[in-house]
Amino acid sequence: MSTPFWIMVKGSGLAQGDLLHKCLIPKFGEDFGASGEGASESVPVGEADLIIVTQSCDLENGKVDLVALCPVYTLEEFEGENEEFKAKGKWEAVRKGRVEGLHLLGSPRDPTDNRGSLVVDFGQIFSLPPAYLSKLAEACGEHWRLDSPFLEHFSQAFARYFMRVGLPSQIPAFK
Known part of the structure; x- marks a missing residue:
């Protein structure tokens, strides 16, 4: 049997790796700010x-x-929003860390079910107030939190995404 990725936690305390459902997020349209009305x-x-x-x-x-x-x-x-991920081998590439900006986490309920895995999109980041998130965590009763060493692996993948450096040229390939 596989080691569980997650532990169940209760309460309003927040930690890296907490999975929170139905968080309210802003939905900025393409014309946001175009009216010049500012704060209104x-x-x-x-x-x-x-x-x-x-x-x-x-x-x-x-x-x-x-x-x-x-x-x-x-x-x-x-897959519903990104049809190309229905192709054979795409999720395996994500699992191996070969798809920039995406990270797979094992299923909270059954880590042996790879189709039950969750995908994190590091290319989108939301910033929300801690008080709001604490109230949400408290209201939901129980929620999942990544357990060690999966939390550290997740944190490392997030850091790797942001520490990328694009070079203008490289050492030529050895032939």
């Missing part, structure tokens, strides 16, 4: 399942005004 402009709100990427120590010590989170999708949800 309204922003529609949507919902998303999000995972916390802010470091746990910063959350515990109240060092952040906003918490960074990335969207999480089931494979079916992601």
Whole structure:
């Protein structure tokens, strides 16, 4: 049997790797800010399942005004918006870390079910107030939190995505 990726937690405490469902997020349209009305402009709100990427120590010590989170999708949800991921071998490439900006997490319920895996999109980051997220965590009763060493692997994948460096040229290939 595979080691579970997740533990179930209760309460309002937040940590890196917390999976929070139905978080309210801003939905900025293409014409946002075009009216020039500034502070009086309204922003529609949507919902998303999000995972916390802010470091746990910063959350515990109240060092952040906003918490960074990335969207999480089931494979079916992601395939519904990204048809190319229905192709054979695409999820295996993501699993191996070969698809920039995406990271797979084992199923919270059955880590042996690869189709039950969750995909995190590091290319989208939302910032939400910690007080709002704490209330949401408390209201949901129980929620999933990534367990060690999967949390550290997730954190490392997130860091790797942002520490990429594009070079203007490279050492020529050895032939």
